[in-house]
Amino acid sequence: MVLYLVGGWIAISLLAFLFVRPWLAAANRMDALRVRPRGLAEPSSAGVPSPQRLGYSGVVLERLMHHARTVLGVHRTWLTITPPGTTGRFTAVAGVGTDPDVIGRRFSTPCGDLGAVASTEVVAGRHAAGALCVAAPVDGRDLDERDFELLRKMGALAGEVLSHHAQRELVSGDSRAEIRGLVKALAEADGATYRHSLEVAATAREVARLLGLTGADVVEVELGALLHDIGKLRLPSAILNKPGPLDDDELQLVRLHPEWGAEMVARVPGLEAIALIVRLHHERLDGNGYPHGLPAERIPMASRIVSACDAYGAMTRRRNYSEPLDVDAALEELELNAGTQFDPLVVEVLADFVREPVEVFAAA
Numbered sequence: 001m002v003l004y005l006v007g008g009w010i011a012i013s014l015l016a017f018l019f020v021r022p023w024l025a026a027a028n029r030m031d032a033l034r035v036r037p038r039g040l041a042e043p044s045s046a047g048v049p050s051p052q053r054l055g056y057s058g059v060v061l062e063r064l065m066h067h068a069r070t071v072l073g074v075h076r077t078w079l080t081i082t083p084p085g086t087t088g089r090f091t092a093v094a095g096v097g098t099d100p101d102v103i104g105r106r107f108s109t110p111c112g113d114l115g116a117v118a119s120t121e122v123v124a125g126r127h128a129a130g131a132l133c134v135a136a137p138v139d140g141r142d143l144d145e146r147d148f149e150l151l152r153k154m155g156a157l158a159g160e161v162l163s164h165h166a167q168r169e170l171v172s173g174d175s176r177a178e179i180r181g182l183v184k185a186l187a188e189a190d191g192a193t194y195r196h197s198l199e200v201a202a203t204a205r206e207v208a209r210l211l212g213l214t215g216a217d218v219v220e221v222e223l224g225a226l227l228h229d230i231g232k233l234r235l236p237s238a239i240l241n242k243p244g245p246l247d248d249d250e251l252q253l254v255r256l257h258p259e260w261g262a263e264m265v266a267r268v269p270g271l272e273a274i275a276l277i278v279r280l281h282h283e284r285l286d287g288n289g290y291p292h293g294l295p296a297e298r299i300p301m302a303s304r305i306v307s308a309c310d311a312y313g314a315m316t317r318r319r320n321y322s323e324p325l326d327v328d329a330a331l332e333e334l335e336l337n338a339g340t341q342f343d344p345l346v347v348e349v350l351a352d353f354v355r356e357p358v359e360v361f362a363a364a
Contacts, residue, residue: 048179048226049219051270056219057170060161061094063216063273068154069096071276072147073298074134078102079122079158080110081130090130097135118143120155124162132158146292153262153279157272169269178268179223182230190240193229196313201226203353204309210349213301220302224277228306231261231278258282259291281306286340296343304343308334308350311342327354 051057061079068077078095090107092098098114105112110131111119119133132155137143143151164170187194204225208218232240235257239250246254262279265271280303283289285296315330325333331351338344 048176048183049222050174050176051219051223051274052171052174054219056216057175057270059216060170060270060273061158062096063220064154064157064161064276065094065096067273067276067300068132068134068151070300071150071154071280071294071298072134072143073137073139074117075138076114076135078111078114078133079130080107080112080133081122081162082128093130118148118151120148120151122155122162123159124166129159129162131155150292154276157266157275160266160272164269164272167269173269175268175270179227179271182227182233182264182268185233186230189233189237192317193232193240196317197226197229200228200306200309200313203313203350204305206353207305207309207346207350208302210353211301211305211345217302220274220277221305223271223274224281224302225306225309227261227265227271227274228278228281228310229257229261230264231257231259233264234260255282255290276300277302277306281310283307284341285343289341301343304346308342308346312350312354331355 051060056063065077065079069075074097076095076097078092078098080090080092082090088108090110090112092102092105092107092112095102102112102114107113110121111133114133115135116133117136119131121128122130122132132151134143134151137147161170169175183194183197186197201222205218205222208221213221232254235253239246239253242250258279258281262275265278266275277300279291280294280299283292283294283299283303284307285299285304287293287295289299312330312334315325315333316327318324331354334342334347335351338347
């Protein structure tokens with residue numbers, strides 16, 4: 001009798017093992033995979049990038065001239081400086097759209113003989129250091145007050161670069177601690193905005209790469225996205241944590257956060273050009289954005305990417321006064337506004353990325 005019982009248990013155990021074995025194998029295979037569901041990319045575990053270690057800080061002036069040409073819609077931009085201890089002599093140190101031989105040339109006037117139609121003084125610390133010069137607009141228009149305001153803003157950014165360079169903070173330092181400090185302050189002020197910024201940065205980085213961007217362009221997208229809402233640190237906590245919709249006065253205050261953020265980011269060595277990406281992330285292709293109302297062709301691509309990823313992230317996160325949209329509803333809203341608010345190509349690439357049902361990676 002005992003032998004029959006033992007034999008029966010052995011037979012049942014063998015059958016159970018044969019039945020369960022495929023499921024165990026599948027589970028083991030899944031343990032060796034990492035799955036990303038539809039939606040935002042996972043924030044990087046590598047920490048914030050260092051503009052110095054990435055080599056980005058060494059090209060900041062060139063990047064700033066590149067963005068100045070785009071934002072002002074002009075043929076050429078160049079920067080001249082007055083070497084210490086000299087007067088009435090200016091040396092070209094950076095330029096975009098100019099002849100490469102211009103760099104290093106000396107002039108007796110701030111903009112030389114390169115056909116400038118406007119310039120702004122560049123101040124490093126408290127001392128006049130040179131001039132940021134621009135040639136004529138590509139569409140033949142005259143520069144207006146909005147253009148002169150933007151020119152002054154970019155002259156101030158160039159001054160920050162020169163100040164950081166003089167203090168040996170631009171290339172030889174490491175700005176990660178300062179970037180972490182800003183991000184930590186945002187986390188302490190508003191955890192939801194902090195998490196949103198991490199997710200937007202990760203998603204924007206992937207969208208930039210899918211668009212074929214590389215090098216400095218990707219650095220600007222990722223750091224611009226990470227810090228796009230940093231200006232909200234200047235908002236009263238009553239507005240940041242308000243349980244209901246904001247009134248008109250509160251909305252007007254919130255609309256200042258791109259400018260506030262740009263001012264804060266510009267103080268970090270190596271992020272002077274990225275400050276411009278932060279400033280312009282709420283511009284719209286139809287010219288109805290803020291703070292400057294720039295038309296489509298004058299909005300940097302990095303700001304366009306941050307804008308779309310920011311909007312998608314905002315629509316799909318829970319707020320105190322509203323439920324989040326699901327993936328398809330949020331993408332439908334982006335697509336509805338492609339060409340007016342958002343760049344159509346950016347929306348297309350973002351939609352392709354987040355519509356993936358699952359994306360599987362080999363485990364590290």
